[in-house]
Amino acid sequence: MLRFIAMRLVKAAIILIAIVTLNFFLIHAAPGDPAAVMAGEAGAADDIFLEQLREQFGLDKPLLTQLGLYLGGIIQLDLGFSYRQQMPVADLIFDRLPATLLLTMTAFVISLVLGTLAGVLASARVGKWSDTLISTVALLFYATPLYWAALMAVLIFSVQLNWLPGFGYETVGGNYEGLDRVIDIAKHLILPATTLGLFFMAVYMRMTRASMLEVSTLDFVKTARAKGLKPSIIQRRHVFRNALLPVVTLAGLQAGQLVGGAVLTETVFAWPGIGRLMFEALAQRDYNVLLGVFFVSAAMVLLFNLITDILYRVVDPRIRAS
Amino acid sequence: MTDFWKRYQRNRGAVIGLIILLAVVLVAVLAPVLFPQSPWKMVQRPFLPPFAMERFPLGTDTLGRNVLAGLAHGAQVSLLVGLISTLVSLVIGIPIGALAGYFGGWVDDALMRFTEFFQTVPNFALAIVLVAIFEPSVQSIVGAIAIVSWPPVARLVRGEVLSLRSREYVEAAILSGQTNATIIWRQILPNTLSPIIVLASLMVATAILLESSLSFLGLGDPNLMSWGYMIGAARTVIRQAWWLSFFPGLAIVLTVLALNLIGEGLNDALNPRLSRKGK
Numbered sequence: 001m002l003r004f005i006a007m008r009l010v011k012a013a014i015i016l017i018a019i020v021t022l023n024f025f026l027i028h029a030a031p032g033d034p035a036a037v038m039a040g041e042a043g044a045a046d047d048i049f050l051e052q053l054r055e056q057f058g059l060d061k062p063l064l065t066q067l068g069l070y071l072g073g074i075i076q077l078d079l080g081f082s083y084r085q086q087m088p089v090a091d092l093i094f095d096r097l098p099a100t101l102l103l104t105m106t107a108f109v110i111s112l113v114l115g116t117l118a119g120v121l122a123s124a125r126v127g128k129w130s131d132t133l134i135s136t137v138a139l140l141f142y143a144t145p146l147y148w149a150a151l152m153a154v155l156i157f158s159v160q161l162n163w164l165p166g167f168g169y170e171t172v173g174g175n176y177e178g179l180d181r182v183i184d185i186a187k188h189l190i191l192p193a194t195t196l197g198l199f200f201m202a203v204y205m206r207m208t209r210a211s212m213l214e215v216s217t218l219d220f221v222k223t224a225r226a227k228g229l230k231p232s233i234i235q236r237r238h239v240f241r242n243a244l245l246p247v248v249t250l251a252g253l254q255a256g257q258l259v260g261g262a263v264l265t266e267t268v269f270a271w272p273g274i275g276r277l278m279f280e281a282l283a284q285r286d287y288n289v290l291l292g293v294f295f296v297s298a299a300m301v302l303l304f305n306l307i308t309d310i311l312y313r314v315v316d317p318r319i320r321a322s
Numbered sequence: 323m324t325d326f327w328k329r330y331q332r333n334r335g336a337v338i339g340l341i342i343l344l345a346v347v348l349v350a351v352l353a354p355v356l357f358p359q360s361p362w363k364m365v366q367r368p369f370l371p372p373f374a375m376e377r378f379p380l381g382t383d384t385l386g387r388n389v390l391a392g393l394a395h396g397a398q399v400s401l402l403v404g405l406i407s408t409l410v411s412l413v414i415g416i417p418i419g420a421l422a423g424y425f426g427g428w429v430d431d432a433l434m435r436f437t438e439f440f441q442t443v444p445n446f447a448l449a450i451v452l453v454a455i456f457e458p459s460v461q462s463i464v465g466a467i468a469i470v471s472w473p474p475v476a477r478l479v480r481g482e483v484l485s486l487r488s489r490e491y492v493e494a495a496i497l498s499g500q501t502n503a504t505i506i507w508r509q510i511l512p513n514t515l516s517p518i519i520v521l522a523s524l525m526v527a528t529a530i531l532l533e534s535s536l537s538f539l540g541l542g543d544p545n546l547m548s549w550g551y552m553i554g555a556a557r558t559v560i561r562q563a564w565w566l567s568f569f570p571g572l573a574i575v576l577t578v579l580a581l582n583l584i585g586e587g588l589n590d591a592l593n594p595r596l597s598r599k600g601k
Contacts (some may be wrong), residue, residue: 018439023451030455037455139335143579145531147538148553148571151560159561253441260446264535268557278447282454283541294451297444305442 001313012302017071019298023291024070026062028286037287039083049083053281079290079295084281089292093274097296099169100273103192103266104258104300111197112204112251119208119247120240126213134205140207141202146261150195150268159192164191169272192269196261209251211243218242245316252308259297329591342580346573349396357391361547365391372565383552383566384559386547396549397455399542400577403464404530408522410468411529415475416518420506422476423483423515430480437476445470447530453541460543467532471525478521482514516592523588527581549574 030037035053054060057069061104073080079089091222122134141149158166165171165188176184216239224234261274266275274293331337349356359365366375370382372389380389422433450468486492487510496507536542537550538557549570556566 015439015442023499026451026455031457056502081589138361139579139582140575143554143575143582145525145534145538145550145574147535148574151553151557151567152571155560155564172594256442256444257446259444263446263450264538267539278450279539282450282541287455290451290454294444294447297447298442301442303442 001310004304004313005310008306012306015302016299019295020074021067023295024067026291027287029309076296079292082146082281082286082289084276084284084286085289087287092277092289093296095294096274096277098271099271100259100266100275101300102189102264103196103271103273104262106189106193107196107200107261107265108251108258111200112247114197115201115204116208116247118198118201119205120212120235122205123209123212123216124235128202135209138202138205141198142206144198145264146195146199147264147268149198150192150265153191153195153232153267164188166191167270188269192265192271195268196258199261200258203246203250203254208243208248212239215239215243241315245312247313248308248315252305252312255304255308256297256301259300326591327432330587331477333583333587333590336590339580339583339587342576343584346397346577346580347401349394350401353391353394353398357388357394359388359391361391361395362387369559369563370569371563372569381565384555384563389552389566389569392547392552393549395547396552396565397547397573397577398568400461400530400533400547400574403460403467403533404441404526404581405466407467407471407529407533408525410464411472411475412518412522413527414468416479416511418472419476419479420483420511423480424487424502424506426484426512433476434480437473440470441473443470446532448537449536450539450541453536458536458541458543460546463533463536463541463543466536467529470532471529475518475521475525478517479514482517483510486510486513520585520592521590523581523585527578527585530574530578530581543564 003137027034029035033050034057035050039049039053057066074260077090078091081087082092083087085092118134118138122131123169125131154166157163166189169188170184171188174184216235221234221238224238225231261273262273263278263288265271266273267279270276274296278293280286365388366378366382366383366385366386367388368382370378370386372381373379374381378388378390380393383389383392387529418433418437422430422437449466452469453462456462458466483506492505492509495509500509533542534548534550534553537548538554540551540554542548542551542554552570553567556563556570560567
């Protein structure tokens, strides 16, 4: 297991270096002076700052030396400086990261739990109206743009019904403390996390349903049935456990999508995470922040993949043995 | 062909999807005839609610532009960007998958690591970075969507080629001295067409969602009216004018849903050997 984790960490490091290299070439491929690109919107920075950037990244030196300098900076967690916000990019991102982690993790848990439950339910009632209903709803969620679902949720639950706040991370000027603050944040979290989870709920539901149906035709399930086990026990112990495997794999693969979706959800709900930071950086063409968020979200995905890989090995004894 | 249609129409959802898609295509094609004026032009007072004036059944937006005209012109952009970026993804993904599957060994290893890299990278974030750096335009949007969408194509084609490679007719072709290029192009690829078509129809749907999300964030082509742009522009006035984001969103849902349904129908029609469990 340790060897496996070590191998995966090496692989993750290689991918991260590849992403940094990609970022580096993107800065150089962009139209205009790389120093101006790094400084943000052309013309926004003064000459002294541009000169400083040229010096720091050796922009008059050969491309490979420049790449070395750039990589060296990233290894020391220096993601550059946001001229627009007058702050190091790394600080900007790490300030916002907890909010995004809270949002994506909650959305992930909601979608995984509700998605698999709905999938199991639908597979148990194949062809009946409840299966049709669940499958149709999943199909609809699958086709709905995240940001539109978010806007409609604000319109219905926040503007019309006034049940939940549709804006921000906590009540401005609320000054809640302790448990009250947790409840306040939780209230603000419900709409963004649910809308972010809708699409993934549909994905997991479809996967679970298909997987349950497939596993239930396998020989060992027939054996269990022939032994006279109760159908509910067969479903839970034999079918569900095995049907879960492809869902876990899929969940790992979907991590990147979740981070991407956070950009849209956080934009609509003014959620103060790195997705919202990315949206703000877009308007200002603050490329250092954009590339920094891209890098950190890739790192998040790699971490997430590692966790699901480990989970997979825990769930499936066959892989552990091999 | 008749067999194909017979199997396709057995899937009721797929028929409904086809009808919806045809309607959207019709609107897109007729947009310049139905709404000859530019959709950017101010035609009435701003914030005209829907169903208030007969000439503007869906009302007007924050700048007094006709929402219905925007929807019709937006249909063109969505369909075109969806279609072209899918074609570009196929052009990238098919050769990579075919080479990896056919040659195996280190070629396969190298190409698959490359593919894996693009699959691991958070693809919407990459698309945002690409479009922002190369400035929003139809070309940069199509390019960005294609770059983040090709990996599944490559993996699918690789898998198919891998299983076809050891078939007898391919071995016969090798023995008869055909070149590798001919074997891949004439013998193997035609047989991988069905799953590629099914995947492509689903990819058009995803591409439309991606394009609309980029436009929503302000990364659309500034010269083209698109559904995502309309919703993005209406985001801050959602409390005053629900219809400005509601109708374009509905158009996206219907189009994407139609394409997904068509994808399922194509799967039934093109892969009849797969059992349709639970349907």
